[in-house]
Amino acid sequence: MTITIAHLTRRFGETEVLRGIDLSVEKGELVALLGPSGSGKTTLLKIIAGLDWPDAGVLEVNGEDWLQKKAQDRRIGFVFQNYALFPHMTVRDNIAFGLTVRPRETRPAPAAIAGKVTELLQFLQIPQLADRFPAELSGGQRQRVALGRAMAIAPELLLLDEPFGALDAQVRRDLRRWLREVLQQAGSTTIFVTHDQEEAFELADRVVVMGAGRIEQVGRPEEIHDHPATPFVARFLGMTVELPVTLHAGRAGAPGLDTASLPRVAMADGPAMLFLRPTDITPVPDPQGRFTVADVTSTGALLRLRLKDDLTSAEPEIEIARRLAPPLRAGTRIHLRPEAGRLFPATAGIPPAVAPAIKALKESSL
Structure with missing residues (x-):
């Protein structure tokens, strides 16, 4: 099944939550909606599920207008962040629920429902939990049951809303690997919402x-x-160090930066901003360096350096593997060698607060 979304908008009062969404999803694809809180990703998921309605736009599945369909007619499996399991039902009954409440004319026979539930219990690797109640399960086990309940109705589309948000880090990592394998084997078309880029x-x-x-x-x-x-x-993905540079013949340059490792770019000459991840920068001790180490902290594996920039008065922070770091302490002067980064024109959505840095760079090159 294919999903086509075009020009979708949604407003709550004066707030535009969705501002013209265009997206297509192919059959069997696993698509993540990634973004910070308030970005509109959960609202988009709810519109696809039929739990909310847009002010304008198109939502088609296999060429059929889904905005004319009620939620119960869309054959969607929805897994919520809080699992939403029925506490008075066993695992077996929770998984069977979507089949048992179908209209009589489309409801499978009791033996067929029992067989489907047994199949899913095996598929999800939780047959030993069949007769337990949700209160007797761990968070990870509840998540598997919630997924089983969603899959029992053989949904055309599986929707997951922050599926691992209520779990601790190690359980999330284990379940991610497991879920990827499960969805690939099932061949499900899946859309899931997350704020976690990993x-x-x-x-x-x-x-x-x-x-x-x-x-x-x-x-x-x-x-x-x-x-x-x-x-x-770039900022959302952790490129939190922003340095003004000048582009000439596709090469970025600035005092105190060794940019030899950065590739040439097809951009016009002039001022630009270089976005860097803190871990993609190598500090090099240099008595004439533009940057001064303000303080050094250790996480065990990493050293975190807060720097002072003589040129712009900014205080960028960088990280380096502790075992690979040169001798550095507060007061050490350094220059920086970016190992990888992303360049944007100085006018491409750069906030006004950065303007003084760009001005300082221009003045330094006069």
Whole structure:
């Protein structure tokens, strides 16, 4: 089944929650809606599920207008963050629920329902939990039961809303690997909402990055990680060090930066901003360096350095593997060697607060 979304908008009072969403999802694809709180991703998921309605736009599945269908007619499996299991029902009965409440004319026979539940219990690797109640299960086990209940009705589309949000970090990692295998074996078309980029990149075939009600970028995980399309995406993905540079013949340059490792880019000459992840920067001791180490803290594996920038008065923070770090302490002067980064024109959504840094760089090159 294929999903086509076009020009979808949603407003709550004066707030535009969705601002013209265009997206297509192919049969069997696993797509992540990734973004911060308030980006519109959960609202979009609810509209697809039939739990909310847009003010304008198109939602088609296999060419059929789903905005004319009620939620119960859309054959969707929905897994909520809080599981929403029925506490008075056993695991077996929770999984069977969607089949047992079907209209009489489409309801499978009791033996067929029991067989389907047994099959799912085996598939989800929880047959030993069949006769337990939700209160007797761990968070990870409840999540598996919730997924089984959603899959029991053989949904055309599986929707997951922050599926691991209520679980601790180690359980989330274990369940991610398991869920990816389960969904691939089932061949389900799946859309899931998350604010966790590691989760999105590990699970999804494609990632949709949303911000302020718009789609900022769509692509494979490695494409988005290596080539964020906008400053918003770069910041959201952890490129929190922003340094003004000057572009000349596709090369970025600035005092105190060794940019030899950065590739040439097809951008016009002039001022630009270089976005860097804190871990993609190597500090090099240099008595004439532009940056001064303000303080050093250790996490055990990493050293975190807060720097003072003589040129712009900014205080960027960088990280380096502790065992690989040169001798550094407060007061050490350094220059920086970016190992990887992303360049944007100085006018491409750069906030006004950065303007003084760009001005300082221009003045330094006069």
